[in-house]
Amino acid sequence: MSAAATSPKEPSVPRSGAGVRLCGLLAEFRDPDALREAARRVRAAGFSRWDCHSPFPIHGIDDAIGIRLTKLPIVVFFFGLMGCLTALLLQWWTNAAKPADYPMVPTFLQGYGFLISGKPFWSFQANIPVIFELTVLFSALCAGIGMLVANNLPWFSNPLFNSERFRRVTNDAFFIRVDSTDSKFHLQQTQGFLASLGAIAVERIEDTIPTPAETRLPGGLVKTGIVLACLGLIPLAFIAVARSNKSSSPRIHLIQDMDNQEKFKAQAAHPLFKDKRAMREPIAGAIARGDLREDDRFYRGYKMGVDPKTNQPAPVYFETFPAQVPVNEAFVQRGQQRFNIYCSPCHGVDGSGRGMVNQRALELGGGWVQAADLRDADRRSRPVGQLFNTITSGVRTMPPYGDQIGETDRWAIVAYVRALQKAEGAAIEELPEKERSALRKR
């Protein structure tokens, strides 16, 4: 064995190529302890480009080689931070940023601003899961890719694999490799040095220098790559076609998502229930949120009382406006606007009952009841509550408007009707000075 240790065996490398070049020296050691001791001395000798190879991790080998702790965690930490900020920015942009504030950004890059179950557009609680996921994703990708980069991986071929002896490295052999690029490397001296460390064998690691033809990419690889790239464009082409598709036939359901669900729709039949309806009645006495409407004056304009003549229950109308509505000029103007929209077609813009619909309906005949003149003595004497109730519930052929016009707006219309009544036959002295002078000029 000593002969082998002193005179390195010629490697059986060169198979083809323009020649061989020396990559380094490989020394084999008998056991882990010998390897560790040798590593310590190689390090002490000042080599910097060298490594140990063993079939299993050896306790203390890190110290012997002098491997420093990796700096990767710090990089990973900052990538994690970056993931955190990316997630934050992404969610802010897609849901909380107002597109109107950023007109320079093209529409397809602007966010949506979805209102989800009444939460604020920008709520950190909802953001945290995504922040968490992206932080983990960025850190994990950074750690994985960083590990590869730091280890010079992937590395498809290594001249060490040319050595027959080295193949036992995953079984029972322990090696030290010294790179020829090391500044301290000198073939004979280093050979002697490694042998003096107790190596059972020292051999040269050589690599073939590839000919120009060998460095070229194989033609088949290039062709396959081009074909694959073309095939890869097909899905994109499909998407492009689909984006400009004007077809009215239903789309193809590749992924069923939530389009067709195992559920009954509101108006559908249901075999399970007695009344065969999918939609269930609310429990008796249940009231939707905000639908309690306890205030008689505001919501109905009357309360139930007793008629003194007949002793029967009868509505008692309120004489005054409820406290919830401010009866002022703006309010009456709102009432005028609503009146002109909802009431004037029949009652006329002046409330005289000569609206266009009324006139046409009278011409056609057929049971139409003349729309009331809202300014006659009868309507003037009615309490506001009764006018309100008429709008809400309708009367004779007039339909109920309670579902279309909100309470406040109905009260505004009542206020405007009162104003119309006052305006009909009002003396000029009753007008404010400003209005009077405006009239005189006319």
Place this chain on the structure above:
Amino acid sequence: MSFCFCLSLSLGGLFFTILQHLTRAGWSVVVRRVAENVAGVLPVLAVLSLPIVVAVAAGWPDSIKDVYEWRGFDPAAHVAEATPAATAHHLLLKKQAFLNPTFFTIRIAGYFIIWWWLVGFFRGNSIRQDETGDPGLTSAMQSRSALSMVLFALTTTFAAVDFLMTLDPLWFSTIFGVYFFSGGNVGFFSLLALTMCLLHRAGRAQKALSIEHFHDVGKLMFAFIVFWAYIGFSQYMLIWYANLPEETGWYLIRQEGSWKLMSLFLLLGHFVAPFLALVSRWPKRDPSTLIAAAAWMLLMHWFDMFWLVFPHAEQSVVSADPRLDTIHAAALVWTDGLQCVTCLLGVGGIFVWKMARNMASASLIPTRDPRLHESLAFENI
């Protein structure tokens, strides 16, 4: 509250012991005895639970009815309909099958019997092995560890529900048991790190305990800090998203007044600060830093318990006497707060005393565990 604090620590110790057997862990043999000793306090904690259990069972003193609202529940009481009180009444009536003093007492007794048996089995066999060196004991413990883990998970979850969640009998959270468990493990690993470092400083187990073991316990502590935050946020997130009145109330009282600051402090002190402090490698390998971090986390775990228990105490004080305005009530709570510091000293003192006695009664490390050499040679890459 201090009782729950110590209970969670001991359960953490029990969990760790069972887990080491379940996973056939080699590295942890030298620190396992400390965990066994922490878990060994459970019989004493059974005695310390008596004030709560007896008070609930006997309904005396009356203040227990403020603490556990369901204990003061009178099914025959008449309440006006369509009020929040009527809803509460109705729900409590439905929950009475579970929340009644008899069943409560039976359950608590059951938990402690199971824990007592688990501790007796794992700690007892471990100490027996010190004398006999019989490797069969290790495989016996290993073969029963899976079932023990299931028992542990069930009892811990239900104990958390019984002791802590029923403080607000109308509130419910299915993750609460895990929350209690995660916090308990933060506390336990802090205690473990603290004990190990202090033992090492005091010159004990010098050859057995090394920086490598500190590092691993530090890692576990860090992991459970993150796990605690994960579970805590999961609970919060779902309740926040669903926004159901019967669930949000629990968080609402923790978001108002001074509790808002305390909740934020809990978030910062129990997660953000220790996360940043312990995320690197070196703090876990430096005993002084590890001691400081462990002591801080123990404190924060205690504060977590305070945060779980006391908002309800404040609520019941206010509701018990409507004349008290919130400032007075808060002042009252702070005097109570002083009381609970003294409680911590009392219960914590008994806890440490029992733990120390456990330590004195057996070797500090399982000297004849078949995997001891593996643990001694343990090294972090």
